[in-house]
Amino acid sequence: MMFEHADENPILHLDDDQSWKLIEGTKHGRLVVIVGGEPDIFPVNYAVSDRKLYLRTAPGNKLAELTINSKVLFETDGILSDEAWSVVMRGTARVLDQSADIAAAEALGLKPWVPTLKDFYVEIEPTSVSGRHFKFGEHPEREI
Numbered sequence: 001m002m003f004e005h006a007d008e009n010p011i012l013h014l015d016d017d018q019s020w021k022l023i024e025g026t027k028h029g030r031l032v033v034i035v036g037g038e039p040d041i042f043p044v045n046y047a048v049s050d051r052k053l054y055l056r057t058a059p060g061n062k063l064a065e066l067t068i069n070s071k072v073l074f075e076t077d078g079i080l081s082d083e084a085w086s087v088v089m090r091g092t093a094r095v096l097d098q099s100a101d102i103a104a105a106e107a108l109g110l111k112p113w114v115p116t117l118k119d120f121y122v123e124i125e126p127t128s129v130s131g132r133h134f135k136f137g138e139h140p141e142r143e144i
Contacts, residue, residue, distance in 0.1 A: 002083060003133045014131035019087045022078070022131060024048045029076030031055070033065040033093075040065055047108035052125050053089065054105050056118035063120055066093045072124060087131035089124070096121040 005012045014022070031042045042062045046055045053074060057063050066072055072093045077086040096102050105121040112118045 002085065005133070005135055010135045010137055012133040012135075014085070014087070014133055016129055018133075019129045019131035020048075020051060022085055022087050023053070023076060023089070023129070026076045026078060029074055031062065031066075032073040032075070033062065033069060034071070035065045035068050045110070045113050047105075047110040049104070049108055052123055053091070054108055054110060055122050055124075056110055056112055057120050057122060058116060058118045059120070063095070063122075066122065067095060070094060074124060082136050083134060084136070085131060085133045087129065089126045090128045091124045091126040093122050093124045096123055 003012055003014070003018065027047070028043065028045050031044045033040050033042075040061060044055045044057075046053050048054070070092050072091055074089040074091065075086065078084060096105055101123070102121055105123070110121075
């Protein structure tokens with residue numbers, strides 16, 4: 001089991017350090033952007049440095065939408081045979097445009113999943129992180 005649950009509670013609310021441990025150990029998630037009140041969600045792979053998230057993208061909806069509204073939501077999760085977890089990060093995205101920032105992002109070794117040109121690096125600075133860990137088990141019976 002990744003985390004100890006107090007009082008056999010099947011749900012554990014993770015602290016920041018526990019949440020970041022999971023974020024740093026995973027390389028895929030979903031990025032949510034909202035433009036004109038309409039949410040859009042994109043699967044992404046990412047890298048982490050100094051508790052900031054970095055991703056690569058190409059021109060298209062994702063890049064346009066996070067440029068219009070820099071407030072984003074990011075979610076990553078994992079499911080094993082007897083446990084699961086989910087971490088949600090709220091933050092502010094910015095397209096890197098300074099050569100030093102781009103060089104630092106390139107040094108993270110982030111490669112696109114598919115063989116397409118993804119020339120833009122995006123940094124997400126978190127404003128909040130929350131996570132939960134779930135211990136699987138049988139559905140409890142109601143007491144009558």
